[in-house]
Amino acid sequence: MYARLPSAASLPEGRGAPPRPLPFLGSDRSALLVTVLFLFSLLSIPKFNMAEVLAFGAFPLFLMSAAQADVKLIVKRLLLISPFVLFMAAGNLLLDRNPVLLISGLRISGGMISGTVIVAKTIISVAALLSVTQSIPFYRICRALEALHLPDVLVTQLLLLDRYRSVLQEEAQSIQKARDIRSFGRKGKGLFRTAPLIGSLLLRTITRAERIYRSMSARGFQGRLVNRPAEKISRSDWRTIGLWALLFLALRLIF
Known part of the structure; x- marks a missing residue:
């Protein structure tokens, strides 16, 4: 017996409770682009600048509080990936042993600082992604990707x-x-x-x-599940993206 084909009605909104919208991020398309800008800004921070990484940590906290995300689920998933993150950060302890700071007789090496920055970057970036994906259903993310001209x-x-x-x-x-x-x-x-x-x-x-x-x-499948034109990015979306880009740029310049 052949497997049942998902209809267009089974793809959309219909699974579970409707997610809460993300305020101040505009549409799904602008929310994805703002998240990408945030990730690039966070990853471009130098490996010893812990203060700036913590400043960017306000973004996922803002998303979780504004969208009332499931914090327990986010923490649980962060704990699942924590062994891999700690394993990657542990390599810096061996590669960079040069002392940088001396606090109460305790020598802080460059590897300890860079490793901590790696852990902080991973936690903040994954928390931001989980907050966005909790608020935007996956089928809407795919529609936004169509609007961004992905294949x-x-x-x-x-x-x-x-x-x-x-x-x-x-x-x-x-x-x-x-x-x-x-x-x-x-x-x-x-x-x-x-x-x-x-x-x-x-x-x-x-x-x-x-x-x-x-x-x-x-049943007539020709390469697309939903045959409707993708929505274009509006001017309000571009304004939202520009404001967030200026905010991220200001954080980089301040710190």
Whole structure:
């Protein structure tokens, strides 16, 4: 049996409670561009300038408070990526051991400062991205990407990925359940037993993707899920982007 094709009505607004809008960021298109400007401004800060990084930390705090974002969910996801961030920052401790500061007999090396800046930049940037994605549904993000003239192939792939990620999750859960039923204690759960299961999941995913594509092609799919013109960026959006760009530039010049 072929997989069910998502209709245009199933793509939009309809899943869950409507997210709260982001004030002072304009439309979805201007919100994405302002977020990109924020990320570039944050990443361009020198590796020893901790004060400026903390100043830019006011942006995600403003978004979370204004949009009433789920702070617990954001903190939980930040904790999930914290081991990788700490691992990347730990390399600076070994690469740069030259003492920079001396505080109460404690030598602060350049690697300690730059590593702390890396951690702060990652936390602030990820918190800002999570705040924006909580307030803008994914299908609206894809529409905004269309307005920014991203290729239709990329936008369609993102929409399909969002639509069918639950199918992949169901396949993975069924494989895991079958393995647990056939295992006794820790037997059958080692690395050499798990690797073939991952390969089986890949093959089942490819097979399901081919069935979905054949089903969509039989229903007239021609490369786009939603055949409507993309909205253009308005003058008010450009004004919003310009004001935020001036604010970020002022922060860079002050610090």
